[in-house]
């Protein structure tokens with residue numbers, strides 16, 4: 676298997692895209708530490724990872740708590756070893772409330788920028804020193820089609836997801852000399868629990884606007900993550916891959 680002997684960390688792995696990514700990286704051969712707020716979902720993901728024959732450590736904590744984050748990454752290094760693959764995936768929005776920008780308070784803005792952008796930088800900071808020393812590493816960030824097309828009621832979310840792309844490109848340039856690649860996957864509407872909180876009418880309209888006329892399955896996003904993590908993608912850096920059913924084609 677292409678990732679045999681490697682260690683990966685996936686954040687936001689209690690459900691949806693993060694769970695699918697953790698399982699796929701394990702199917703590719705990696706041991707996978709999974710991180711999320713949701714302890715029950717995380718334990719289930721760890722069980723599914725172990726069913727592939729690989730090791731998993733579930734670590735439940737709030738990614739916005741920097742001390743807890745540092746301890747979590749230390750634990751992974753101690754128990755599994757060098758972290759060669761990091762999938763910064765945790766995120767979310769208030770799409771279900773569709774709050775217009777002037778109605779959303781500054782605290783809401785800070786929270787979604789912290790969750791979707793700053794937490795990815797913090798997790799990266801926790802692994803990048805070892806990656807530089809060993810001159811190898813894969814950092815994969817979850818952005819969104821919303822970085823490209825925006826969306827009413829999503830100013831904080833699309834700003835953070837566009838920010839992730841700027842982060843990806845600059846970091847790719849900084850780390851290229853160490854053979855560390857940094858890329859982003861940009862999902863379109865994907866069948867995950869994030870959608871449970873959204874009105875049916877909104878979901879129906881969204882799917883109608885997708886040229887492929889369906890949602891993505893989380894496994895289809897995980898396939899793109901697996902590509903960026905694979906040895907064959909070693910010459911791909913600073914890129915983003917839209918997995919959005921054609922919605923961003925103009």
Ligand SMILES: NC(=O)c1ccc[n+]([C@@H]2O[C@H](COP(=O)([O-])OP(=O)(O)OC[C@H]3O[C@@H](n4cnc5c(N)ncnc54)[C@H](O)[C@@H]3O)[C@@H](O)[C@H]2O)c1
Pocket residue numbers: 686687688689690691692693710711712713716736737738739764765766767768790817818819820861862863864865866867868869870
């Ligand atoms: N589903 C979609 O349509 C879609 C589209 C584009 C981008 N995305 C992005 O994909 C990523 C995964 O989302 P998903 O659709 O799988 O939804 P999801 O709700 O299944 O996964 C998000 C996970 O992040 C976790 N999380 C939230 N805040 C956290 C915190 N402070 N600390 C630790 N964990 C936290 C949640 O508990 C959850 O398990 C997100 O970044 C999301 O923005 C999703």
